[in-house]
Amino acid sequence: xxxxxxxxxxxxxxxxxxxxxxxxxxxxxxxxxxxxxxxxxxxxxxxxxxxxxxxxxxxxxxxxxxxxxxxxxxxxxxxxxxxxxxxxxxxxxxxxxxxxxxxxxxxxxxxxxxxxxxxxxxxxxxxxxxxxxxxxxxxxxxxxxxxxxxxxxxxxxxxxxxxxxxxxxxxxxxxxxxxxxxxxxxxxxxxxxxxxxxxxxxxxxxxxxxxxxxxxxxxxxxxxxxxxxxxxxxxxxxxxxxxxxxxxxxxxxxxxxxxxxxxxxxxxxxxxxxxxxxxxxxxxxxxxxxxxxxxxxxxxxxxxxxxxxxxxxxxxxxxxxxxxxxxxxxxxxxxxxxxxxxxxxxxxxxxxxxxxxxxxxxxxxx
Numbered sequence: 001x002x003x004x005x006x007x008x009x010x011x012x013x014x015x016x017x018x019x020x021x022x023x024x025x026x027x028x029x030x031x032x033x034x035x036x037x038x039x040x041x042x043x044x045x046x047x048x049x050x051x052x053x054x055x056x057x058x059x060x061x062x063x064x065x066x067x068x069x070x071x072x073x074x075x076x077x078x079x080x081x082x083x084x085x086x087x088x089x090x091x092x093x094x095x096x097x098x099x100x101x102x103x104x105x106x107x108x109x110x111x112x113x114x115x116x117x118x119x120x121x122x123x124x125x126x127x128x129x130x131x132x133x134x135x136x137x138x139x140x141x142x143x144x145x146x147x148x149x150x151x152x153x154x155x156x157x158x159x160x161x162x163x164x165x166x167x168x169x170x171x172x173x174x175x176x177x178x179x180x181x182x183x184x185x186x187x188x189x190x191x192x193x194x195x196x197x198x199x200x201x202x203x204x205x206x207x208x209x210x211x212x213x214x215x216x217x218x219x220x221x222x223x224x225x226x227x228x229x230x231x232x233x234x235x236x237x238x239x240x241x242x243x244x245x246x247x248x249x250x251x252x253x254x255x256x257x258x259x260x261x262x263x264x265x266x267x268x269x270x271x272x273x274x275x276x277x278x279x280x281x282x283x284x285x286x287x288x289x290x291x292x293x294x295x296x297x298x299x300x301x302x303x304x305x306x307x308x309x310x311x312x313x314x315x316x317x318x319x320x321x322x323x324x325x326x327x328x329x330x331x332x333x334x335x336x337x338x339x340x341x342x343x344x345x346x347x348x349x350x351x352x353x354x355x356x357x358x359x360x361x362x363x364x365x366x
Contacts, residue, residue, distance in 0.1 A: 050063050052280055053279045063090075066289075067092060093236035095233070102299065107223070240279065240280060245258040261301060270316035270317065
C-alpha cells in the first residue's frame with residue numbers, strides 16, 4: 001500500500017504549532033504539502049483540532065500552551081481566560097481588550113439617558129434626596145429630608161449619636177447641593193434663588209456624560225472615543241468577528257451598524273492585519289501573545305483603513321530620505337532588468353529573422 005505525500009507527518013502526530021487550510025477539492029495543506037480531505041477529517045477527530053477561522057484549525061495542545069502563557073502574563077488580573085469542553089467542543093472565554101481607533105464620531109441611543117436607575121427616597125438616607133437626574137439638574141426639594149436645627153450652638157456628641165447622622169457626613173453633601181443653604185438660625189433650611197455660579201452654569205450647559213472614561217454630549221448623542229483608549233468585551237472562542245463587533249456596539253448602545261467597522265491586529269512595527277468576519281478574535285489574540293506593547297486589537301472604520309503587510313511595515317519607520325534612496329535603488333535595479341530583457345529579445349528577434357532568411361533562400365539553391 002502506497003502512502004500519500006505528507007501522511008507521515010499526519011500519522012506521527014508530533015506537529016508543532018500549525019494552521020490547516022482547505023485548498024479547493026484537493027485536500028488540506030500541512031506544512032506546504034497537500035493531503036486528502038478524508039485524512040484531514042480523520043486527523044481532526046484524533047488530534048482535537050480547534051477552529052481559528054474558516055477552514056483553519058490549530059492543535060488543541062498547542063492552543064493550551066499559548067493559553068497557559070497568556071494567563072501567566074495576566075496572573076492575578078481579570079484578563080485571565082478560562083477554558084472548558086462542552087459537548088466535545090473546546091471553548092475559551094474571557095475579556096478581550098479592544099482599543100478605539102475611530103476617526104469619525106459614532107451615535108448613541110438617546111433613550112438610554114432617561115433610563116437611569118435611581119434609588120427610592122428614604123427618610124433614613126440623606127443621600128437619597130440629593131441625587132441628580134440624567135439632565136444634570138437638582139431634584140425637587142420636596143423629596144429632600146428636612147433638617148431640623150433647634151439650637152444655634154454646635155450640637156453635642158450625644159445629639160450626634162442620637163440623630164444617627166454625623167456632622168462630617170452632612171457638610172460634603174451640602175456642598176453638592178447648590179440649591180440649599182444652611183444658616184445658624186431657627187429656620188434650619190432656606191431655599192436659595194435661581195442664582196448659580198459661573199462654574200455651575202458651565203457645568204449644566206455642557207450636559208456631558210462619560211462612558212468608559214470618554215465624554216459625549218447626551219443632547220446630540222455624539223460620541224468620539226479617544227484614539228488608542230482601551231475598552232473590553234466578554235466573548236468566547238466560538239464568537240466570530242461579526243458577533244464580537246455587535247456585542248461591543250450593544251454594550252455602549254451605539255446605533256451605528258456593525259458593518260461599518262472591522263477589527264484589526266495592529267503591530268508596533270506598523271503592520272495592520274484585518275480580521276475576517278469569520279475569524280475568531282479571542283483565538284487570534286491568544287496566538288498573537290498577551291503583550292499589548294507588541295500588538296493590539298483595534299476597532300476601526302472598514303472603509304478608511306487599509307491592511308499593511310509585513311513587507312511594507314518594515315519600511316514605515318524609516319525617514320523620508322532613506323525611503324527615497326530605497327526607491328532610487330529599486331528604480332536602478334528595474335532599469336537593469338529591463339535592459340537585460342530588451343537585449344535578450346533583441347537577440348532572439350535577430351536569430352529568428354536570420355533563420356527565416358535562410359529558409360527563404362533554400363529553394364533557390366535547389
